[in-house]
Amino acid sequence: MRAPEFWHNKGGILSFVLSPFGWIYSAITSMRAAAKPTWAAPIPVICIGNVVMGGAGKTLVSIDLAERLKAKGQNPHIIMRGYGGGMNAPTKVDLNLHNANDVGDEALLLARTAPTWVGARRADVAKHATKDGASVLIMDDGFQNPSLAKDLSLLVVDAEYGFGNGRVCPAGPLREPIKNAASRAHAVISLGGSLSENVMNLPAFVGYTEPTSNATDIHGERVVAFGGIGRPEKFFNSLKAAGAELTETISFPDHHPFSDAEIKNVLAKAKTQNSIAITTEKDFVRIPAALRTDIMYFPVRLRWEQADAFEGFILERTGLS
DSSP states (O other): OOOOGGGGOSOOHHHHHHHHHHHHHHHHHHHHHTSOOSBOOSSOEEEEEOSBSSOSSHHHHHHHHHHHHHHTTOOEEEEEOOTTSOOOSOEEOOTTTOOHHHHOHHHHHHTTTSOEEEOSOHHHHHHHHHHTTOSEEEEESOTTOOSBOOSEEEEEEETTTTTTTSOBTTSSSBSSOHHHHHHHOSEEEEETSOOSOOTTOSOEEEEEEEEOTTOOOOTTOEEEEEEOSSOHHHHHHHHHHTTOEEEEEEEOOTTOOOOHHHHHHHHHHHHHTTOEEEEEHHHHTTSOGGGOTTEEEEOEEEEETTHHHHHHHHHHHHTOO
């Protein structure tokens, strides 16, 4: 989905008119989130969630956390719904077998770092991962899902976007009221800088995205940039920060399944403008394989303001230290 403009601003008649529907959505979500878990894993479960609709950077946090836990001798497995994929039964992602239509784009990225499982019922997925030898589970999304007991819940927030107009969907971008989410969370991860106001009154950790060490140098390159993520403008800004000259930007809805015609149109624009076609790593895995040759992706990673403090917090709260 693409966030409507009125979600960004406090005022607006449409947001006001939709507020009663937001109250209903809020009540349903809060009741569901407060339900008793159906299963508690015998190993720590760390939930990486958010309170805002759309992308906030959860995938990058999950990858970073998995790498840190592996460096500490742990065997983290990542569990998720697999949004955009078609697997309902618990399924371990196989990079040689599955594609984005099977397990979703995010699962393909996560599986490069740690064993990753998808499925419709998170508790069942967690059971399979535990039996497979996981020493800790990273639950990518699912903060509002009550089926699996969580030992540590981290809320990821885009510092630039914040909480939008502060109203619950469809009147605003929130999945539930901020105070409700804060009551179940243990810390906030603010990506892109510090939050102007930590309304959740929780421990906060700040991170930034930066190109990976193997990212192609695009300084001075002319590029046609396209992406189907929650906030594609974040991607476009990262390209500008890397020194690229954006000759055109093209936005698609989050998790958009690219057609051959759409990709060929992007490539035609790039050729006409003497530019490179470039997208995000998450978008790249959704592009038809036969059309990837002439498209570049721009991989990024997280850089923390206080990496040791973040890592210590995770290890202490989960008992893995």
